[in-house]
Amino acid sequence: MRGGEDTGAARAGLTTVSGGGASSRAWRREVREGRRFAFGNNWRRYARVLDEDRIDQARRSLEVMLGDGSLRGRSFLDVGSGSGLFSLAARQLGARVFSFDYDPDSVECTRELRERFDLDHEDWQIERGSVLDPEFMRSIGEFDIVYAWGVLHHTGQMYAALDEVTRRVTSGGMLYIAIYNDCGIRARYWRGVKRLYCSGLIGRLVVCSLYLPYFFIGRLAKSLLNGRDQFRAYRERRGMSAVYDWFDWLGGYPYEVARPEDLFRFLRDRGFALRELVTVDGLGINELVVQRVGGVSPDR
Numbered sequence: 409m410r411g412g413e414d415t416g417a418a419r420a421g422l423t424t425v426s427g428g429g430a431s432s433r434a435w436r437r438e439v440r441e442g443r444r445f446a447f448g449n450n451w452r453r454y455a456r457v458l459d460e461d462r463i464d465q466a467r468r469s470l471e472v473m474l475g476d477g478s479l480r481g482r483s484f485l486d487v488g489s490g491s492g493l494f495s496l497a498a499r500q501l502g503a504r505v506f507s508f509d510y511d512p513d514s515v516e517c518t519r520e521l522r523e524r525f526d527l528d529h530e531d532w533q534i535e536r537g538s539v540l541d542p543e544f545m546r547s548i549g550e551f552d553i554v555y556a557w558g559v560l561h562h563t564g565q566m567y568a569a570l571d572e573v574t575r576r577v578t579s580g581g582m583l584y585i586a587i588y589n590d591c592g593i594r595a596r597y598w599r600g601v602k603r604l605y606c607s608g609l610i611g612r613l614v615v616c617s618l619y620l621p622y623f624f625i626g627r628l629a630k631s632l633l634n635g636r637d638q639f640r641a642y643r644e645r646r647g648m649s650a651v652y653d654w655f656d657w658l659g660g661y662p663y664e665v666a667r668p669e670d671l672f673r674f675l676r677d678r679g680f681a682l683r684e685l686v687t688v689d690g691l692g693i694n695e696l697v698v699q700r701v702g703g704v705s706p707d708r
């Protein structure tokens with residue numbers, strides 16, 4: 409794990425290694441041209457409603473999949489940290505954390521969270537970088553736990569990104585990924601909706617006015633039918649907010665999907681064994697935890 413992110417040298421390292429300034433411009437251009445959703449904007453709004461309850465849920469979600477006490481004293485890489493919630497949860501569970509994101513607002517949001525909880529910069533390092541930048545990825549080293557939840561399918565090159573994260577896992581270490589399920593034509597339909605959302609103001613207005621009332625009424629109806637607040641139920645799963653996730657879902661572009669068996673085979677062929685699996689039927693996200701058991705060199 410790379411040290412001293414907040415030193416001038418490290419900052420200079422980021423600029424030369426990952427082309428920080430240049431890739432920031434590239435990110436802005438991608439957003440302007442409708443090729444990418446600005447996730448960080450949404451995260452900054454979400455950070456305002458982040459409370460102890462949600463953080464507790466996030467901690468629990470990590471322990472359920474990775475094992476109780478499994479983070480203590482381990483190095484943890486949060487790929488595409490978004491709001492920084494899971495980096496915070498991992499840090500509170502005793503891991504030494506390295507977070508990065510491609511979106512400058514996500515990076516800022518993660519930094520603000522670290523400041524808000526007054527956490528040590530030495531044990532929680534935060535940088536801006538892309539999982540698709542092999543030089544940047546090589547420069548950050550290897551980690552006991554690599555966490556990429558809901559990220560790789562938003563990079564535009566999902567399998568290249570997956571290959572990169574496998575290289576960052578130490579021998580015996582764990583990789584925890586969550587990737588949208590391939591549900592055929594419905595996935596293609598949603599890719600079109602997301603592209604429209606990102607195309608500009610009119611696209612955004614059309615998509616929001618069509619889907620937000622539908623999402624809201626759907627969840628309300630489910631709450632009434634089941635006698636349980638579905639907004640609360642959602643929050644209890646990972647500490648996330650249904651409403652902020654709606655925007656994430658509507659705008660989340662690029663958008664790729666995979667079948668769990670394809671992910672499994674990809675990872676098995678790179679020396680990983682399956683440890684945990686949660687799959688969905690239809691639209692949704694599949695989660696896999698795999699462990700590096702093969703002796704494959706990370707930078708082969």
Ligand SMILES: C[S@@+](CC[C@H](N)C(=O)[O-])C[C@H]1O[C@@H](n2cnc3c(N)ncnc32)[C@H](O)[C@@H]1O
Pocket residue numbers: 447448487488489490491494508509510511514537538539540556557558559562563656660
């Ligand atoms: C849906 S959010 C998930 C955030 C967080 N992992 C979580 O579970 O809440 C996806 C994040 O991936 C980031 N992202 C997209 N492409 C990326 C890339 N090439 N490298 C690093 N992060 C990227 C986005 O900026 C965004 O913050």
